[in-house]
Amino acid sequence: MNLEKNKIPVSVIIPVYNVENFLVETIESVLTQSLPEIELILVNDGSTDGSAVICESYQQKDSRIKYFSQNNSGVSVARNLGLSHATGEFIFFLDSDDTIDADFLKTSYEVAKQNDSDIVIVGEYFYKRMPNVMALPTCAQFIRLEFLKKYPDIKFPENIQPGEDGLFSHQLLALTRKISLNAQGIYNYRKHENQNHVKINENAGKVLDTIPKWFGILEDFYTKHQLFKSHALHLALFIEHEPFEFRYIAMSLNDQQKIFLHTIIKEFMNKNVFPYFEKKDKKHLSGAFLYFLETDDCTKFDAFYPQYLVEREKKRKLYLKLIKFIPIKSIRKQLRSDIVKNFER
Structure with a gap:
């Protein structure tokens, strides 16, 4: 992999709010990436636990880290603040209670450079949803900074959550055809009771x-x-x-x-x-x-929808049963994939 001289390949932006139990693992997953030439931007969004102390400690021992603090203003404001200080060629937003596998940034960066991409869609799940991807969570967005700078009015919308990442990505996806896919990027999503x-x-x-x-x-x-x-x-x-x-x-x-x-x-x-x-x-x-x-009456839709689901499942099973009679294996495989994709929604 050829890196441009004196240029940071990736800035990882982490908004931080009351995640002291998870934050060390999250930060370590970034600092131990197989692509070490990164910039990590931590934005403390007015945490009241020990999150700020953890951020400050890491900033002091690793020169790749930038640390900022703000009054509690929400995840969108925190991400936008981090973005305003980013200098990497590409941007990735990581939630402060999740982690990424060791090759996540390297494989995403390689795909981006090979395809001259403005956006790399990361993750096998989103890979399967192409070509009609209309929105992405932050975990699937790997974005060229210069592309973002072309549209400075597109930011994470303030005072909107959930849905802020979908609105942000939806607009960006509409503004470029230079989109590629990295099915190898593995994002480790942590489930816990305090998630929004x-x-x-x-x-x-x-x-x-x-x-x-x-x-x-x-x-x-x-x-x-x-x-x-x-x-x-x-x-x-x-x-x-x-x-x-x-x-x-x-x-x-x-x-x-x-x-x-x-x-x-x-x-x-x-x-x-x-x-x-x-x-x-x-x-x-x-x-x-x-x-x-x-329909003009949503109660009619509510009565219709359960039966719609039943009928759709019957169709899915019938189609999967019928393709077993197709003698050519490659065609069966493609049809099975198409059926699964079409019935996911």
């Missing part, structure tokens, strides 16, 4: 209050870059994935919350997507989402 996504159902009202802000950000972005026509499918897939699948389907909502979310999703799609949508692109949307958009 674990508490989403406890704060459903607060989460729903941020969705109109999502829509405002998307409208401004698509208008500024004149992308409504060229990227209507990209936008539709994001709306299906984030506010529909992750919020309406996955969250425990009361009747009033369901009506609210159903109404604003339909209004957004009718205003900003369907006027530019090509009929052939509807095949990329699930039958459930299309029915959700067609």
Whole structure:
């Protein structure tokens, strides 16, 4: 691997908030990478435990580390602060309670350089979702700094969580075709009771209050870059994935919350997507989402959805059974892969 002289290949940015039990392992996973020429930026977001002491200790013993501290302002502000100080050729955002395997940065950097990429999508799961990837969590985003600097208005949105990483990546994915894949990158995701996504159902009202802000950000972005026509499918897939699948389907909502979310999703799609949508692109949307958009009563959708899941599973099993009769192994394998992919959503 050829590294550019006097240039840091990768800046890893870690926002830190009350993770003293996990932080040492997270930092060590970065410092022991097989690509040692890195910059690690730690941003303490007003921690009240021993996280700041851990950050300061590591900064003193490793010159690759930059440390910043701010009043508690949220993960988006912390990531944006870290980004403003980054000097690496590529950027990776790591959560402070997770770890990365030893070759994560090296393999991602090699893929980026070989393909002259603005974005490398990291991880086998996201590799399988190509080509219609409409958003990424931070663990799957390996981004060229110069590409980010071309669009200084695209930042992690403040006061929005969850969904801040999806909004950030969705905009970037719409602005470049120089996207490659690194299925070898292994991200070790730690599950524990204090994670934000674990508490989403406890704060459903607060989460729903941020969705109109999502829509405002998307409208401004698509208008500024004149992308409504060229990227209507990209936008539709994001709306299906984030506010529909992750919020309406996955969250425990009361009747009033369901009506609210159903109404604003339909209004957004009718205003900003369907006027530019090509009929052939509807095949990329699930039958459930299309029915959700067609019905005027979300209670009808709620009655429809369980049976939809049953029928979809029957179809999946039937298709997998039928391809067993195809004599050519390579064709069977490809069809099986296509079926699994199509029925994942």
